[in-house]
Amino acid sequence: MFTLFHHPFCPHSRFIRLIVGEYGLDLKLVEERAWERREAFLTLNPAGTTPVLATEDQPSVPGATVIAEYIDEAHGAAMGVKRLMPETIAERIEVRRLMAWFNEKFFEEVSHPLVTERIYKRFMSEENGGGPPSADVMRAAKANVRYHLAYIGWLAQTRNFLAGDRLTYADLAAAAHLSAIDYLGDVPWSEDEAAKAWYARVKSRPSFRPLLSEWLAGVPASRTYVDLDF
Amino acid sequence: MFTLFHHPFCPHSRFIRLIVGEYGLDLKLVEERAWERREAFLTLNPAGTTPVLATEDQPSVPGATVIAEYIDEAHGAAMGVKRLMPETIAERIEVRRLMAWFNEKFFEEVSHPLVTERIYKRFMSEENGGGPPSADVMRAAKANVRYHLAYIGWLAQTRNFLAGDRLTYADLAAAAHLSAIDYLGDVPWSEDEAAKAWYARVKSRPSFRPLLSEWLAGVPASRTYVDLDF
Numbered sequence: 351m352f353t354l355f356h357h358p359f360c361p362h363s364r365f366i367r368l369i370v371g372e373y374g375l376d377l378k379l380v381e382e383r384a385w386e387r388r389e390a391f392l393t394l395n396p397a398g399t400t401p402v403l404a405t406e407d408q409p410s411v412p413g414a415t416v417i418a419e420y421i422d423e424a425h426g427a428a429m430g431v432k433r434l435m436p437e438t439i440a441e442r443i444e445v446r447r448l449m450a451w452f453n454e455k456f457f458e459e460v461s462h463p464l465v466t467e468r469i470y471k472r473f474m475s476e477e478n479g480g481g482p483p484s485a486d487v488m489r490a491a492k493a494n495v496r497y498h499l500a501y502i503g504w505l506a507q508t509r510n511f512l513a514g515d516r517l518t519y520a521d522l523a524a525a526a527h528l529s530a531i532d533y534l535g536d537v538p539w540s541e542d543e544a545a546k547a548w549y550a551r552v553k554s555r556p557s558f559r560p561l562l563s564e565w566l567a568g569v570p571a572s573r574t575y576v577d578l579d580f
Numbered sequence: 581m582f583t584l585f586h587h588p589f590c591p592h593s594r595f596i597r598l599i600v601g602e603y604g605l606d607l608k609l610v611e612e613r614a615w616e617r618r619e620a621f622l623t624l625n626p627a628g629t630t631p632v633l634a635t636e637d638q639p640s641v642p643g644a645t646v647i648a649e650y651i652d653e654a655h656g657a658a659m660g661v662k663r664l665m666p667e668t669i670a671e672r673i674e675v676r677r678l679m680a681w682f683n684e685k686f687f688e689e690v691s692h693p694l695v696t697e698r699i700y701k702r703f704m705s706e707e708n709g710g711g712p713p714s715a716d717v718m719r720a721a722k723a724n725v726r727y728h729l730a731y732i733g734w735l736a737q738t739r740n741f742l743a744g745d746r747l748t749y750a751d752l753a754a755a756a757h758l759s760a761i762d763y764l765g766d767v768p769w770s771e772d773e774a775a776k777a778w779y780a781r782v783k784s785r786p787s788f789r790p791l792l793s794e795w796l797a798g799v800p801a802s803r804t805y806v807d808l809d810f
Contacts, residue, residue: 400721408670415645416676439653440638446646454684455627467632501626578610 353384353404355391358564359469359533361461362414362453365526368518370423371557373429377565385470385478414453418519428514432517445513448505448520450528456498460526461490468534492536502549503542512548525552529561535572539580546580554578583634585621587762588697588794591691592644592683595629596757597674599651599749601787603659606794615700615708644683648749664749675743678735678750686728693721699799700763722766729772736778747782755782759791765802769810776810782800784808 351369354377370377377405382391384400395412400502403411403420411420436442463507467483474480495518502524505512531537539546552558562576570576574580582600584607586593601606612621614630625632625642633641633650641650649650652665697713704710724782734752735742745749761767769776782788792806804810 397681409673411673412677413680416673416680418674419649420669423672439650443639443641443646443650443651446649448644449647451627478808519606 351378351406353378353380354418355380355400355402355404356384356392357384357400357470358566359465359530360384360400360492361457361465361527362399364529364561365414365523366403366417366421367560368522368526368557369418369434370520371560372432372434372517372555373421373425375425383473385474392395404578414523416427418449422519428522434517434522436514436516436518441444441518445518445520448513449523451564452520452523456524456527459494460491460498460531463487464531464534464536467491472568482500484509495536496538498539499542499545503545506544506548512536517552521548521552525549525558529553533566533571533575534569535574539574550578550580581606581608581690583608583610585624585630585632585634587609587612587614587630589695589760590614590630590648591687591695591757591760592629594759594791595644595683595753595804596631596633596647596651597790598756598787599664599754601790602662602664602747602752603655603784605655613703614673633739640757644753648679652749664747664752665747666746668746671744675748675750678743679753682753684748686754688758690721690728691760693717694761694764694766697721699796702798723760725766726768726771729768729775732778733772733775736746736774742778751778751782752787754777755788759783759788763796763801763805764799765804769804779792780808780810 352375354363356367358381367377367379377395382388382400382402384391384398387398389404392398394404394410397412399413401414402419403417405411408418408424411417422433426433426435430547435445435450467488470476471480471483478516502512509515511521528537539549554563565571582605584596584600586594586597586609587732588611597607597609612618612630612632614621614628617628621632624634624640628640629643631644635641638650638654641647652663656663656665659796665675695792698720701710701713732742741746741747742749742754758767769779783792795801
């Protein structure tokens with residue numbers, strides 16, 4: 351049994367939830383508002399960020415990449431053909447490259463600014479940085495999403511899944527970040543048919559269902575968010 | 581034989597050079613000014629960032645974390661007691677947590693702003709963001725370095741090395757980022773004796789010598805940079 355300290359709109363937390371869902375592992379969710387810097391949470395992760403995975407037999411595991419590597423080392427081999435991390439060195443390089451692309455680059459340029467401005471700021475006190483969203487920040491992030499979508503489309507046209515023939519961490523990382531901003535209606539799907547078709551396939555997996563069914567009071571999901579055939 | 585596309589002041593590139601130095605692997609260095617977005621470099625790493633490791637038998641390996649994991653998978657086991665990544669799951673979690681701490685958090689809050697303002701901007705054209713350093717950005721980064729130094733000191737007092745009893749990737753990541761800003765004289769060593777003693781031990785390793793001997797014309801190193809007994 352795992353416990354995940356997460357936020358429903360934290361893209362990195364969504365990534366871990368998708369992995370755990372694909373593997374069918376038991377998960378208890380605890381919603382954490384990281385910006386409140388709760389003392390017991392800082393003990394679990396001095397960096398003060400979500401997600402953090404608490405396990406029964408290991409120290410707490412903080413951060414999306416560290417958690418993904420941990421789950422692969424502790425449970426990957428037992429998953430057989432469902433394993434989300436390939437076994438050859440060349441394929442592992444490519445999966446890790448794309449994990450970093452989405453968890454670091456896409457996060458910094460797109461999902462973090464949009465989720466912060468449009469969701470987190472609603473809950474933050476003024477001293478924590480709360481307040482109205484910044485139009486400039488949102489405009490820049492919405493411009494960035496377009497080249498990322500084109501890159502996803504290019505990968506999806508070249509390969510069956512983003513890192514190769516099979517579903518890997520790379521697909522789940524990309525889909526996790528996209529899903530958070532898709533809720534907000536900030537993905538211009540019509541611009542890239544290949545990216546859209548790839549996302550429709552990932553989104554229709556059972557591991558995605560819990561994400562699609564969680565709505566935030568006062569912030570309705572975009573028209574296409576739950577539509578598997580958007 | 582490895583080829584590393586790097587910049588002498590890129591902290592992530594320094595991290596990889598220290599690993600390769602500890603393992604005694606052959607390395608050819610190619611200086612890359614990532615901000616110039618050279619087309620052949622973007623083919624190696626579409627993210628356009630240093631470091632990138634080119635090998636003889638694998639696709640190019642981009643990014644500090646991906647390279648560190650690749651080197652461990654391809655060469656770690658053969659290094660025996662010199663291996664920089666521990667073997668138990670709990671220890672691997674801690675090493676990866678601290679690698680992320682320095683390669684992401686310290687980089688964002690300290691080493692990236694200071695190196696960008698004080699070094700990179702000298703070489704950048706105006707359209708690439710060149711120009712005089714921003715005093716505000718430098719002031720914020722110099723304030724941040726103090727709490728990071730205290731955290732390193734706390735770890736170094738609790739343990740022999742940052743992640744445990746032995747030298748690991750965690751020490752080399754921390755030392756790599758510190759070394760880049762130590763060149764600039766931006767580490768307030770007198771504030772933390774334990775951090776200073778730990779850094780003196782890491783800095784005196786033979787793997788560190790190549791870093792200490794490279795000086796940048798027009799930007800002299802700080803008084804204590806090459807002094808092993810600073």
